Amino acid sequence: MTLTLEHVTGGYGNLQVLKDLNFTVADGSIVGLIGLNGAGKSTTIKHIIGLLTPQQGKITIDDKTLAEDPDGYRQAIAYVPETPVLYAKLTLREHLELTMMAYALDKDAAWAKANEMLKKFRLDNKLDWFPAKFSKGMKQKVMIVAAFMTNAKLYIIDEPFTGLDPLAVHDLLDLVQAKKAAGASVLMSTHILATAQQYADQFVLLRSGQVRATGNMAQLRQDFKLADDASLDAIYMAMTEER
Numbered sequence: 001m002t003l004t005l006e007h008v009t010g011g012y013g014n015l016q017v018l019k020d021l022n023f024t025v026a027d028g029s030i031v032g033l034i035g036l037n038g039a040g041k042s043t044t045i046k047h048i049i050g051l052l053t054p055q056q057g058k059i060t061i062d063d064k065t066l067a068e069d070p071d072g073y074r075q076a077i078a079y080v081p082e083t084p085v086l087y088a089k090l091t092l093r094e095h096l097e098l099t100m101m102a103y104a105l106d107k108d109a110a111w112a113k114a115n116e117m118l119k120k121f122r123l124d125n126k127l128d129w130f131p132a133k134f135s136k137g138m139k140q141k142v143m144i145v146a147a148f149m150t151n152a153k154l155y156i157i158d159e160p161f162t163g164l165d166p167l168a169v170h171d172l173l174d175l176v177q178a179k180k181a182a183g184a185s186v187l188m189s190t191h192i193l194a195t196a197q198q199y200a201d202q203f204v205l206l207r208s209g210q211v212r213a214t215g216n217m218a219q220l221r222q223d224f225k226l227a228d229d230a231s232l233d234a235i236y237m238a239m240t241e242e243r
């Protein structure tokens with residue numbers, strides 16, 4: 001699977017937020033989407049998942065846009081939003097069943113994967129709970145289980161670490177790496193730069209709705225004329241100090 005953004009300009013109604021974005025997420029890679037508050041990370045993700053439509057340019061998954069192959073495009077993506085979105089009247093079990101239907105998953109195989117994750121996240125005895133009883137982190141875990149039990153080729157995770165306890169962060173990173181090992185790709189927006197540096201293969205640095213830089217750590221260090229051991233944090237600070 002390759003996700004490609006070509007000359008993507010977009011935003012909300014007439015408001016332009018993203019300006020001429022170009023980047024790719026290649027097969028089997030973890031890509032960190034990095035930038036200041038308001039740089040356009042969530043807006044970029046909303047365009048990729050089809051919640052917003054580019055004003056110009058195009059977004060393709062394996063050369064097909066959402067309009068060209070709506071089912072293929074949607075089923076290729078699993079998305080974990082920044083703020084969990086759960087239905088008040090559905091139990092945890094029903095949420096997972098809904099995802100299984102939406103992705104046309106084999107129920108037995110999907111439940112096997114889900115049960116393993118539910119146990120890990122200590123939600124296995126809460127299948128009949130309604131969202132009102134869940135804490136913020138528990139809601140986030142439900143979204144993670146729903147996304148990671150699919151057979152999507154691209155996992156998009158918007159700021160995953162803020163509401164999770166350190167054990168859950170660890171478990172989520174294990175899931176991310178397992179998906180990568182199985183050949184899937186991951187696009188992850190985050191402000192936790194040390195974790196991004198440790199886990200991501202490539203980075204997209206956004207500034208004011210534009211791509212300031214892309215590449216691996218070595219390429220970014222060169223781009224920003226920093227030392228060979230400069231951290232992602234140092235690169236980030238260098239970006240914010242540019243005019």
Ligand SMILES: Nc1ncnc2c1ncn2[C@@H]1O[C@H](COP(=O)(O)OP(=O)(O)OP(=O)(O)O)[C@@H](O)[C@H]1O
Nearest residue numbers: 012015017035036037038039040041042043044159
């Ligand atoms: N629903 C909306 N309507 C209009 N403008 C919006 C909307 N959501 C975001 N914006 C604007 O788009 C720009 C980019 O916001 P976005 O949420 O993509 O940033 P972000 O990089 O994800 O930031 P953060 O790190 O704070 O999550 C900001 O200027 C913001 O004000």
